[in-house]
Amino acid sequence: xxxxxxxxxxxxxxxxxxxxxxxxxxxxxxxxxxxxxxxxxxxxxxxxxxxxxxxxxxxxxxxxxxxxxxxxxxxxxxxxxxxxxxxxxxxxxxxxxxxxxxxxxxxxxxxxxxxxxxxxxxxxxxxxxxxxxxxxxxxxxxxxxxxxxxxxxxxxxxxxxxxxxxxxxxxxxxxxxxxxxxxxxxxxxxxxxxxxxxxxxxxxxxxxxxxxxxxxxxxxxxxxxxxxxxxxxxxxxxxxxxxxxxxxxxxxxxxxxxxxxxxxxxxxxxxxxxxxxxxxxxxxxxxxxxxxxxxxxxxxxxxxxxxxxxxxxxxxxxxxxxxxxxxxxxxxxxxxxxxxxxxxxxxxxxxxxxxxxxxxxxxxxxxxxxxxxxxxxxxxxxxxxxxxxxxxxxxxxxxxxxxxxxxxxxxxxxxxxxxxxxxxxxxxxxxxxxxxxxxxxxxxxxxxxxxxxxxxxxxxxxxxxxxxxxxxxxxxxxxxxxxxxxxxxxxxxxxxxxxxxxxxxxxxxxxxxxxxxxxxxxxxxxxxxxxxxxxxxxxxxxxxxxxxxxxxxxxxxxxxxxxxxxxxxxxxxxxxxxxxxxxxxxxxxxxxxxxxxxxxxxxxxxxxxxxxxxxxxxxxxxxxxxxxxxxxxxxxxxxxxxxxxxxxxxxxxxxxxxxxxxxxxxxxxxxxxxxxxxxxx
Amino acid sequence: xxxxxxxxxxxxxxxxxxxxxxxxxxxxxxxxxxxxxxxxxxxxxxxxxxxxxxxxxxxxxxxxxxxxxxxxxxxxxxxxxxxxx
Numbered sequence: 001x002x003x004x005x006x007x008x009x010x011x012x013x014x015x016x017x018x019x020x021x022x023x024x025x026x027x028x029x030x031x032x033x034x035x036x037x038x039x040x041x042x043x044x045x046x047x048x049x050x051x052x053x054x055x056x057x058x059x060x061x062x063x064x065x066x067x068x069x070x071x072x073x074x075x076x077x078x079x080x081x082x083x084x085x086x087x088x089x090x091x092x093x094x095x096x097x098x099x100x101x102x103x104x105x106x107x108x109x110x111x112x113x114x115x116x117x118x119x120x121x122x123x124x125x126x127x128x129x130x131x132x133x134x135x136x137x138x139x140x141x142x143x144x145x146x147x148x149x150x151x152x153x154x155x156x157x158x159x160x161x162x163x164x165x166x167x168x169x170x171x172x173x174x175x176x177x178x179x180x181x182x183x184x185x186x187x188x189x190x191x192x193x194x195x196x197x198x199x200x201x202x203x204x205x206x207x208x209x210x211x212x213x214x215x216x217x218x219x220x221x222x223x224x225x226x227x228x229x230x231x232x233x234x235x236x237x238x239x240x241x242x243x244x245x246x247x248x249x250x251x252x253x254x255x256x257x258x259x260x261x262x263x264x265x266x267x268x269x270x271x272x273x274x275x276x277x278x279x280x281x282x283x284x285x286x287x288x289x290x291x292x293x294x295x296x297x298x299x300x301x302x303x304x305x306x307x308x309x310x311x312x313x314x315x316x317x318x319x320x321x322x323x324x325x326x327x328x329x330x331x332x333x334x335x336x337x338x339x340x341x342x343x344x345x346x347x348x349x350x351x352x353x354x355x356x357x358x359x360x361x362x363x364x365x366x367x368x369x370x371x372x373x374x375x376x377x378x379x380x381x382x383x384x385x386x387x388x389x390x391x392x393x394x395x396x397x398x399x400x401x402x403x404x405x406x407x408x409x410x411x412x413x414x415x416x417x418x419x420x421x422x423x424x425x426x427x428x429x430x431x432x433x434x435x436x437x438x439x440x441x442x443x444x445x446x447x448x449x450x451x452x453x454x455x456x457x458x459x460x461x462x463x464x465x466x467x468x469x470x471x472x473x474x475x476x477x478x479x480x481x482x483x484x485x486x487x488x489x490x491x492x493x494x495x496x497x498x499x500x501x502x503x504x505x506x507x508x509x510x511x512x513x514x515x516x517x518x519x520x521x522x523x524x525x526x527x528x529x530x531x532x533x534x535x536x537x538x539x540x541x542x543x544x545x546x547x548x549x550x551x552x553x554x555x556x557x558x559x560x561x562x563x564x565x566x567x568x569x570x571x572x573x574x575x576x577x578x579x580x581x582x583x584x585x586x587x588x589x590x591x592x593x594x595x596x597x598x599x600x601x602x603x604x605x606x607x608x609x610x611x612x613x614x615x616x617x618x619x620x621x622x623x624x625x626x627x628x629x630x631x632x633x634x635x636x637x638x639x640x641x642x643x644x645x646x647x648x649x650x651x652x653x654x655x656x657x658x659x660x661x662x663x664x665x666x667x668x669x670x671x672x673x674x675x676x677x678x679x680x681x
Numbered sequence: 682x683x684x685x686x687x688x689x690x691x692x693x694x695x696x697x698x699x700x701x702x703x704x705x706x707x708x709x710x711x712x713x714x715x716x717x718x719x720x721x722x723x724x725x726x727x728x729x730x731x732x733x734x735x736x737x738x739x740x741x742x743x744x745x746x747x748x749x750x751x752x753x754x755x756x757x758x759x760x761x762x763x764x765x766x
Contacts, residue, residue, distance in 0.1 A: 058720035058721075059716070059719070059720055061716065062720075089747070090722075090746075090747065090748050092722065092746040092747065092748075093721075093722035093746055093748055096722070121747060123747075254712045254713065254716075255712060256712070283710070283712075283715075285712065285715075285716075286715060286725075289716075289719055289724070290724055290725065290726070293719070293724040293727075297746075300746075306747070318732075318733075322733055322735075322742070324733075324734075324735065324736040325736075413751075416751065417735060417739075417740055417742060417751040418735065418739075420735060420739045420740045420751070420753060421735055421736065421737040421738055421739035421740075422737075424738075429753055430739075430740060430751065430753065519740075519752075519753030519754065519755035519756045520740055520751060520752070520753035520756075521717055521718065521720075521721055521750070521751070521752055521753065521756055522750070522751045523721060523748060523749070523750055523751075524742060524749040524750065524751050525749075526749070
């Protein structure tokens with residue numbers, strides 16, 4: 001059986017999913033982390049279930065594309081039971097979606113997650129009363145600690161195929177709305193009998209136009225279900241929304257999309273809208289959602305009691321961390337301390353591990369004969385392994401752990417608030433801080449996270465800036481080259497320069513392509529103690545990509561480079577790239593490394609060591625060359641994986657434009673650095 | 682939804698003072714804007730508390746129904762509010 005986890009962003013769906021499905025889905029403490037659904041088979045008791053973790057969405061008529069993905073999935077009807085995960089501490093707001101789901105008459109189980117948080121807020125929730133009022137099973141859970149997870153899925157398994165004891169309960173809207181709904185449902189059923197499927201492709205086109213670009217999974221117009229499913233009475237087990245539910249969906253949807261409907265249906269929708277508008281004195285969708293909101297608050301009043309919470313230390317912390325002056329100082333301090341710690345820890349590891357590999361390679365040289373083909377390959381592969389273990393991991397692991405902690409604590413969302421005004425200078429708003437900040441970890445999830453932004457323009461700008469920001473792979477290059485050979489403050493200087501470039505690039509983009517987006521609107525989650533399990537698992541989830549994809553590439557790439565060197569082919573490749581390397585004042589031997597750097601950014605570092613034939617780069621390159629090489633690698637092209645995700649999110653043209661701009665930018669910056677070094681130092 | 686009188690001159694959320702307690706009178710007529718504000722649990726008729734305002738024309742942080750929401754200046758200007766005692 002197929003169970004779909006649905007709920008508002010940051011309600012803990014992914015935590016619930018991971019609790020039974022192993023760690024496949026990324027959770028964090030801000031809204032919009034899951035932007036694509038994840039599917040896994042899990043075993044609960046004796047039953048095998050197919051589990052779908054859908055991106056969080058606030059409403060069935062969503063305002064951003066990440067949420068559209070979930071709705072599309074829901075409307076395909078390819079599931080048996082919905083598990084609606086709620087943040088119990090946000091019960092009032094979360095119930096809005098639950099009530100919307102009730103209007104679909106779908107088999108439903110409500111999981112009240114984060115009950116500990118609710119208790120801390122002083123909330124007492126009457127579960128039986130809520131179950132009674134909604135007419136569905138309600139299970140309480142603290143998914144982060146694994147409590148209530150199995151119970152939730154058991155309830156979901158039980159609910160399938162059983163006819164509910166009471167008729168499904170749903171909101172009774174004000175008379176004018178119910179009347180209009182009835183009329184529209186009749187019109188839909190007539191339309192359905194005529195089998196108007198012909199309108200579909202046209203709708204998809206129009207939808208694409210409206211949204212700017214096709215979404216990876218292909219858009220499904222709001223009305224797809226209306227056209228595809230022949231009208232059936234709302235029987236138990238009907239997966240697709242009943243006619244009344246469909247009518248509600250149509251009335252609440254964006255009026256601008258009415259043009260995509262079958263003309264007869266569009267006419268009926270317009271008539272129903274007008275009827276409501278005249279009688280309620282406000283737009284139809286506002287009348288419906290206000291009525292639901294009222295029902296929701298009413299339900300909340302009935303089932304929950306909020307006692308005065310004890311003096312909350314979080315408020316005190318926020319007063320300090322979000323202070324208009326100290327907040328920014330602390331922000332700078334936190335990130336400075338964070339990067340300093342990563343650098344120190346990384347350096348500690350790098351020195352020891354590198355020395356061990358050096359002596360191992362020297363020993364092997366004696367055994368195999370330093371001029372043999374075998375040694376060339378083994379040495380290459382070992383240097384690759386050394387690079388992964390000595391150079392990348394010592395920096396990457398502390399960085400990812402630190403980022404996960406900041407995220408899980410809830411600080412990243414605060415950064416969004418603090419940075420909103422500054423981000424406006426970049427033509428973005430505070431929400432875009434999240435993808436841009438994620439860019440410091442890995443560009444791939446950062447590019448994917450741009451999907452939380454509503455306009456295509458914002459997604460492009462945010463993705464461009466997120467890619468411009470040095471990811472953890474480039475951080476290892478910066479730390480291990482500039483940091484290790486020139487000093488920590490040089491590494492910090494590169495970060496500062498990068499920030500400046502990001503600011504300038506954002507500013508220029510904002511001028512070239514002015515902002516039209518409505519601005520930041522974001523839930524700020526309460527602080528919570530980071531769960532070591534979540535932090536470690538999240539670190540692993542991000543690290544796994546490096547270990548399973550990049551490490552084999554590193555080792556194989558290094559071995560190939562060893563071969564190329566053994567046969568003396570590198571000269572030809574380097575000759576092709578020599579105009580570029582000469583322009584930048586770099587030894588021509590590094591030409592090849594830049595090509596490998598596009599595979600994975602860390603490769604350029606390892607390949608550099610391989611190309612210059614030693615792990616002590618300083619003995620063959622000057623400080624200026626090390627700096628220029630680092631700068632060039634920091635800015636030039638994003639790695640293949642990033643390029644691939646950019647193509648998915650932005651399309652080929654924009655990706656090509658971004659890549660070209662980045663390459664040009666890297667050359668300009670490296671040349672400037674060369675000039676500065678030449679004339680000043 | 683019209684302003685009640687001269688004493689209750691309508692103001693936008695952005696104009697509201699820090700730490701004030703407010704009631705939402707109306708939210709922009711634009712579907713997308715209204716929708717996205719609604720999604721944060723803010724509807725006409727709801728009460729909210731301005732927790733803090735960021736400097737340099739930055740966002741506001743408001744609390745409503747026990748949820749903290751950060752709202753940018755542009756959106757806050759599309760929400761009409763009145764002071765509640």
